[in-house]
Amino acid sequence: MRVITGSRRGRKLKTLDTLDTRPTTDMVKEAVFSAIQFDVPGAKVLDLFAGSGQMGIEALSRDAEHCVFVDNNPAAVQIIKDNISDCKFVAESRVLNMESLEYLKVAKGEFDIVLLDPPYSKGTLEKVLPMLDRILSDRAVVVCEHEKELELADEYGRLVKHKRYKYGKIAVTIFKIPTEEE
Secondary structure, eight states: OBOOSSTTTTOBOOOOSSTTOOOOOHHHHHHHHHHSTTTOTTOEEEEETOTTSHHHHHHHHTTOSEEEEEESOHHHHHHHHHHHHHTTOGGGEEEEESOHHHHHHHOOSOEEEEEEOOOTTSSHHHHHGGGOGGGEEEEEEEEEEEETTOOOOSEETTEEEEEEEEETTEEEEEEEOOOTTO
């Protein structure tokens, strides 16, 4: 696994050797960042269910301002910290070892981009999406990676389904807060 582009292009990233984490493939990661490329520079990012931290690190490599990484697995949190340190993104990062739903209850600030890749087939996205509204900026984009069989609602609070992509067994659904022009 590696950083695809930006200031840390080609940098190798560590992953957990366990079935509990499912790293996003380079193809899916490239497609996601192609779809949101104009939203990333200067963005405040939340990488929930961060795993290795690769999605948040990719955003930082593409000039996001800051990223909060949240994962409940202490081993994953250590991998995230190692990857952030190796990529020299410590100052732009905050890493939290806690349950994602608990984090959303206490989170402060506004996020421009939220990256969601929870465990599949547990109903987690359906719980998380309605909780995001209060921490989203007016230009927010939410990227959900999930099993292709899952059909998410068209709206969650201010979020409106923007696009849905399929990559084999994986689907990516992108939600946005519509602008005045949209």
